[in-house]
Amino acid sequence: MPPARSPQSRRTGARTLTVLLAAAALAAGPLGAARSAPRPTDSEDVTQVSYRGHAFTVPASWQIVDLEKHPDACVRFDRHAVYLGTPGANQKCPARASGRTEALLVQPARAAERAVSENPTARTYRATADRITVTAAYGYDRTRIQDVLRSAGLPVTATPGAPAALPAVAALPADATSFRGEGFDACTAPSQSAMDAWRDNSGYGAIGVYIGGLNRACAQQHLTADWVRTQYTRGWRFFPLYVGRQPSSDGGSCGGGCAAITSPVAQGTAAADDAAAQAAALGFGKGAVLYNDLEHYEPGKTVTAQVLGYIDAYTERLHALGYRSGAYGNTSSLVADLIANRADVTLPDVIHFARWNGTSTTSDASIPSTLWAKHQRIHQYVGDTTETHGGVTISIDRDRLDVD
Structure with missing residues (x-):
């Protein structure tokens, strides 16, 4: 664990962070207006999509994907589309x-x-009706997706409510998120046959799974509590990733397609609550490490204050809920900001740093040896590569883990 700060240093750090957040809020303008991406401008032409006796009215510009005809199509929520089938x-x-x-x-x-x-x-939204289950995602236009659901006769509440309670499942053993060795992360959890092929034919022993977050793009057909427990019993270990709100800087890798951090403390706290709920429903119990994925951004006074406020709130709330906090980010953005401001924030318990240098080690010249020094690191050392093991091809990022 990182060295504990004294109560006085924590109070001083809290005041400093509060001042930075206030300055960031003034620079950003009204809540929700900071660097927000424009709403989609779909054509007003519409079409009807019918499936198993249900008709949905959607913009004509949306892509319609028949998964029975195209079973290898990637189901993604970062583009306008209707996916039909399994x-x-x-x-x-x-x-x-x-x-x-x-x-x-x-x-x-x-x-x-x-x-x-x-x-x-x-x-x-999660919806059920006669013979169908619907997953409906929205970014900037909640009203549009409500209209689509209403067009099929599905009831929609007028205002956001609390998410439905997730089913309780037995927690995995405490070592589920501990591992030392080679791992990989993939946009969507692989099938059981793929996991078995890679377990038997690759050198990997851990997998990064995207458990939630409003900026998680890929659907997770296989990611269930049963799937997680099966992988655990077959020897796999995990690093659960949560893709919440993202830095709002120009030039960031997430760009205008991601919902940005605008109210750091409130949104970081809400992200921790949701991450813990999603993790528990998959069997990751208290003590597990839950990693907040913050994509690369260009550091600056405003965006740095937003990011630090967000991850500080995320970490504090996870600790209150009994979980450990992890953070994923680039060495030149999130990691650099955390190191430079370590006296002012509660550091995440584990750092998952991205530097695509092809070197499978958790040491890095940019990270002081005294920080995250006790088996508290993951290095994503190769990104966006494709590998085949046991006849199964998956696009992945490679990671070296040292997490105890």
Whole structure:
């Protein structure tokens, strides 16, 4: 663990961070207006999409994907689309994708009552109706996705409510997020056959899985509590990733497709609450490390204050909930800002740093040896590469883990 700060140093750090956040808020303008991306400008022409007796009215510009005809299509919520059917076992997804817009996945299901629940933190609706289950994502246009759901006769609440309670599952053993060795992360959790092939034919022993967040782009057909427990019993370990709000700087890798940090403390706290809930529903119990994914940004006074306020609130709230905090970021942005301001924030317990130098080690010249020194590091050392093991090809990022 990082060295504990004295109460006096923590109070001084809190005051400094508060001043930085206030300055950032003044620079940003009204809440929600800071560097927000424009709303989508779809054509007003519409079309009807029918599936298993249900008709959805959607903008004519949206892509319609028949998953029965295209089982390897990647189901993504960072582009306007309607996906019909069950996602294939081995989707051809990119190694990395982030962002959120209005999109729909309509899958076959057993007969069910018409019902809709919303997770406003993740900007996602879950709906059931006769013979279908719907996942509806939205970015900047919640009203649009509500209209699409209403067009199929699905009830939609007028205002965001609390997300539906997630089912309780037995927690995995405490070492589920501990591992030393080679790992990889992929945009969507692979199928069981793919995981088995890679377990038997690759040198990897840990996998990064994207458990939630409003900027998580890829759908997670396989990521269930049963899937996680099966992988654990077969020897896999995990680093759970949560793609929440992103830095709002120009030139950032997430760009205008991601919802930005505008109210750091409130949004960081909400992200921690949601991450913990999603993790618990998958079997990651208290003590597990939950990594907040913050994509690369250009550091500056305003954006740095926003990021530090957000990750500080995320870490503090996770600690209160009994979880450990992890943070993913580039060595030249998030990691550099955390190091430079370490006296003013509560550092995440584990750092997952990105430097694509091809070197499988958790040491890095930019990170002082005294920080995250006790098995508290992951190095993403190769990004956006494709590998084949046991006849199964997956687009991944490579990681070296030293997490105890």
